[in-house]
Amino acid sequence: MPRLHLFVASFSLIALTSCSDGAKPAPITLEGRWNQISHVEFRYDAQGKLLQRLELPNPIDTPYLIITKTQIEEHANSMVAVFPRHDYTRQQNTLRYPDGTNLEIQELTAETLTLRGPDSVLATGPLTEPLGKTVPEKRYTR
Numbered sequence: 001m002p003r004l005h006l007f008v009a010s011f012s013l014i015a016l017t018s019c020s021d022g023a024k025p026a027p028i029t030l031e032g033r034w035n036q037i038s039h040v041e042f043r044y045d046a047q048g049k050l051l052q053r054l055e056l057p058n059p060i061d062t063p064y065l066i067i068t069k070t071q072i073e074e075h076a077n078s079m080v081a082v083f084p085r086h087d088y089t090r091q092q093n094t095l096r097y098p099d100g101t102n103l104e105i106q107e108l109t110a111e112t113l114t115l116r117g118p119d120s121v122l123a124t125g126p127l128t129e130p131l132g133k134t135v136p137e138k139r140y141t142r
Contacts, residue, residue: 026110030090034113034140036063043122045132065140106137113140 036058043052066073072095073085088095093105095115106114116137 028108028110030105030108030113031067031069032142034065034067034142036065036138037141038139040137042135042137043132044135051132107139111142114138115140 038058039056041052041054041056042050043054045051064075066075070087071085072088086097086101088097088103090096093108095103095105101118103118104116106116108114114137117135120134120136122132122134
């Protein structure tokens with residue numbers, strides 16, 4: 001009989017310790033306001049070889065994004081300047097505008113977002129013969 005009590009007590013203790021209080025970490029969301037903290041441009045030749053990594057200075061007045069489930073709104077700064085809103089769809093780490101422009105999510109945490117793109121073609125002649133491309137990467141924080 002003492003072994004039965006010991007078994008029941010042990011089982012009860014294991015069951016109680018394995019039960020959690022149901023608290024789950026909040027999901028990481030893309031939606032919200034994101035303040036730009038850095039801007040780097042990568043320049044590649046036509047074969048895709050990295051030619052230059054250029055860190056652009058932070059502007060005096062911080063640019064930011066307002067992201068909803070369906071739109072990205074780019075603000076040049078905290079003043080009145082605002083670029084048009086872009087509708088987008090999300091497929092894993094790719095944000096796609098209706099015109100085919102893509103942004104790639106490089107990092108997304110509760111406090112940090114890094115977006116890469118869109119690419120800009122570098123050319124001196126017809127766009128059928130590009131000399132390379134420039135790819136911006138912008139880092140944001142909440």
